[in-house]
Amino acid sequence: MKKIRLIILGALSLLMMTGAAQAGPMLFAGNGHYYDVIYSTGPISQADALAAAAASTNLGQTGYLATITSAAEQSFITNLLDDFNAWIGLGDAATEGTYLWLDGPEAGTDTTATYQNWVANGINIEPNDPDGNEDAVFLAANPGILGYAGGVGRWLDINGSGQVFSSNGSEIEQARVAGYVVEYATVPEPSIIALFGLGLLGMGFARRRKA
Secondary structure, three states, X not given: OHHHHHHHHHHHHHHHHHOXXXXXXXXXXXXXXXXXXXXXXXOOOHHHHHHHXXXXXXXXXXXXXXXXXXXXXXXXXXXXXXXXXXXEEEEOOOOXXXXXXXXXXXXXXXXXXXXXXXXXXXXXXXXXXXXXXXXXXXEOOOHHHHHHHOOOOOEEEEOOOOOOEOOOXXXXXXXXXXXXXXXXXXXXXXXXXXXXXXXXXHHHHHHHHHO
């Protein structure tokens, strides 16, 4: 049954990629979860991102800020990022230096037991908490911060407001967090089969119309 489910997920993923450019949640066949990167018009706090993710739904599943537990999952999410930094569901507000997933199935799990992708480029090693209040984690994507971050998708800790200010009071815009990654758990198997059938039906209908 597991093999059949993986085949269906893979085929559904292929159907999505062969269609027109698609906005909205994208399926990662590696775990059957959907991911969506949402951007705001300005900085957004991690608390607001957590609330917005929890208020989101996809195919009957409630969203949560992404919890990244493998290199493959990280790579998939990284490919979805635009030029804006984005929150994931990770922080150490409960115990300084202990980074826990904040929501989803992995809520309360220490990243040392799963997967980590911190910046470690010789210029700086994260997490570093230089201000003593950097309890939230985002994915680096802003071009202005990439030289510092060492690549798109690397993890950095920051204060939860999504904004960093210099000593003269001006905002350091390349560190602004203006987006967040929503993850949706696996769709129940009957729903996956139904979606696969609808996808095939839609493709057949499109071909008939072209003919």
